[in-house]
Amino acid sequence: MKNKIVAIIGLAVLGCNYASAQERMKPGMSEFYSPVPPVVTPGEEMRGGGFTAPSDAIILFDGKDLSAWENSKGGPAEWKVKDGVITVDKSKGDIRTKEKFGSFQLHLEWRVPKTIQGEGQARGNSGVFLQGMYEVQILDNYNNSTYVNGQAGSIYKQTAPLANAMRKPGEWNVYDIIYTAPVFKEDGSYRVRPQVTIIQNGVVLQNNTTILGTTEYIGFPKVVKHGEGPILLQSHGDPSEPISFRNIWIRKM
Numbered sequence: 001m002k003n004k005i006v007a008i009i010g011l012a013v014l015g016c017n018y019a020s021a022q023e024r025m026k027p028g029m030s031e032f033y034s035p036v037p038p039v040v041t042p043g044e045e046m047r048g049g050g051f052t053a054p055s056d057a058i059i060l061f062d063g064k065d066l067s068a069w070e071n072s073k074g075g076p077a078e079w080k081v082k083d084g085v086i087t088v089d090k091s092k093g094d095i096r097t098k099e100k101f102g103s104f105q106l107h108l109e110w111r112v113p114k115t116i117q118g119e120g121q122a123r124g125n126s127g128v129f130l131q132g133m134y135e136v137q138i139l140d141n142y143n144n145s146t147y148v149n150g151q152a153g154s155i156y157k158q159t160a161p162l163a164n165a166m167r168k169p170g171e172w173n174v175y176d177i178i179y180t181a182p183v184f185k186e187d188g189s190y191r192v193r194p195q196v197t198i199i200q201n202g203v204v205l206q207n208n209t210t211i212l213g214t215t216e217y218i219g220f221p222k223v224v225k226h227g228e229g230p231i232l233l234q235s236h237g238d239p240s241e242p243i244s245f246r247n248i249w250i251r252k253m
Helices: 002-024
Strands: 058-061 069-071 078-084 085-087 095-097 105-110 125-132 134-138 172-179 190-192 195-200 203-210 244-252
Touching: 058 172, 105 125, 134 195
Parallel strands: none
Antiparallel strands: 058 244, 069 095, 078 085, 085 244, 105 172, 105 244, 125 134, 172 195, 195 203
């Protein structure tokens, strides 16, 4: 009983000391002024909708050419560029950025043709691969059903999106992707798994989602140790009409 009384008195004293310390605090004691965040000028509204890239972004496609891109073998990227838009050329395969990235914020806009045909996965199928390893699905899911971990905004064959935010065929969709690169142990296993937040057309589809490993078409995720990697756009080769991209930029984090 005596020990309990001593403990209670001790807690009361600590509480009084804490309250007293709080009373002696001044507002400035919990304020800090450095390091000062860098100034980043936001993009400006473009004619036809959307915004230009912020001032510290790396422009991956400015509507003119594919100089920032190459094919999957390291040769020239040969997708079609016309009127400020890239259109997938299925005969030329995937394209990827020449530069490699770790953690980043990625912005890209994509559109399926107004005359799109097909159903399920054979309807405007493409994808954006983060570090060349992990696919965020691109697909026309406007009135088009498929397996949910394969619809637009899914981490392919892993995590279904929280919503279906598709616009009608012929209208532009916007992806804003915030990606945190993985950290590996010496034995090649994850120390910290990759994580991603995906916003489509202002709607959160993935909220700090953990990526389990590679995004396999057949089978389950694999852990493959890697370093920085490119942004890769997929030429899926399905029979539907090819999709288009515009206004692609990235900010390193």
